[in-house]
Amino acid sequence: MQAAGCVPGTEADAERIPPAVAAHAIATYTHPGDLVLDPDCGTGTVLTEALRAGRHALGLTTNNRWWTVARANLTAAKSAGAWRDGSVLDARPKVLATARAVGLTGRVGLVLTALRTTSNNPNSPDHDPVESAAQLATTLRCCEPLLRAGGHVVVIAQPHRRSDGSLVDLTTQLIAAGTAAGLTPVHRCVALTAELRGDRLITRASLVERRAARATVSPALLAAHHEVLVFQLAHDAELAAANAIDTSPVADDGSGFRVTQPSCPEEQRQEATHAC
Template identity: 75%
Template sequence: MTDRPTSPWPLPLPPGEEPPMPPLSVWPTGQRDPLAQLRDAGCVPGTETDTERIPPAVAAHAIAIYTRPGDLVLDPDCGAGTALVEALRAGRHALGLTARSRWWTLARGNVTAAKTAGAWRDGSVLDARPKVLATVRAAGLIGRVGLVLTALRTAPADPNNQASGPDREPVESALADLATTLLYCEPLLRSGGHVAVIARPLRHPDGSLVDLTSPLIAAATAAGLAPVERCIALTAGLRGSRLVTRASLAERRAAARARAAGVPTALTAHHEVLVFQLAHDAELAAATAAGIPWPTEDDVIRPAVNGVTYPGWRRAA
């Protein structure tokens, strides 16, 4: 078994061609360890220091399933740029944003390395926060993005920035920032496009898992998106009927300390993947599956975002 999917399903297939299998809700993306994945992708040294990066195998799987060759993949908080590298390697255009100069340098280096290795699609990294997507600078992206692929990042883009308030917890702040980012990204999606959010399991001080799914779905719904899939991207390898965890030394030590303190803690073996579409697209797909006629509108307008009205499909109420 490999990390890379071979089937384009669930994208439309040529007439008469049947998909070989339905899409999996559990992605076999942990067959190679994290450092081996970075080497396979040709990432530059230092990429491994981005501990909240999207694993290359997870990015490759999402891109293969939810995009077509030539699509534009956007990561509005790209970190060291692993998602951008996989987009370019798969023949997609890639655009990333990051507000941290360290990640910008690494992401630029990774994009350059991918192009040097033969990727011919356009890849860019902007030294900017996601808010730029709601300005006139991003007007050319409206309705063009095939996939927004990003991770929930709990480390602040600017550790010295107290704009979110000193009393905000890192997870709470990260969820609020991502909610705003999704609002900026929604007008950029093309019809049929997807948003995929990758979330690493996080734990409370008592060892219990943090519920990230509920607030992420609520944030996406508020941005005019509808949940369409919830998947598990394995970070552990499959060896017959058992999982081989690939936890870091720090994670193993933390689990050992928790067990010694009488709080059994399992090593995480997956990332959660929440997939969304424009609310109209999700409603249309559901109506089509149920055989319900769907009225067409020639001039549907989305409500204004940051004072700008975008033509396109309506949002959910």
């Protein structure tokens, strides 16, 4: 299914961030005129939603196919009236730690990216989401110096199952990746990807996800959400915690997110588990 407002070919990126999820994260964690960075942007859904929201956008990818589609998406957004600066580079995230990125230091309001697997085909033998989470630490380490004061890093991950149908614990891996990059986890959210029709929950799983579910040894339910981990610079998180008045869970406001703001990572994992 083609993503709304995106050019044909965007849907081929099975691990892209859904436009509605990207739009909500951008509206929640940035202000108009901020710079949004996706260091592994795929077909560019984050970049286009940033432009449409009046933010500047910068993306990186080394996949020639995705680079072409992402460029087309940026062009389409600008043709539709999104006038902010937006670009996508054919480069690896490590370029952000070189002299070429010096001008970005302290300017990025939001790093918004998806956990991408080590293979372009999630069903291939080298598909290892845990290894990908470990590699993400390197990417986040390159992004950390670019964050402005009060900026956020948001990582979105699709649920993954082992061959026996059990879910892989990606949350722990992602928190470890962020912490290794000098970031502090401040929220764990759930981005719903299913639609409620009457008393039925209709999943919007991709063909790849449906095939993976059928390939498990035991019957497995299709995932109806994406995991969302939100980080800040350590000193920003400390200031926010000192100024916090209410740390109770926030009720679902219909936006697709359910957010908890626990006082420590261990409580964060426990409360978010109940929220799921």
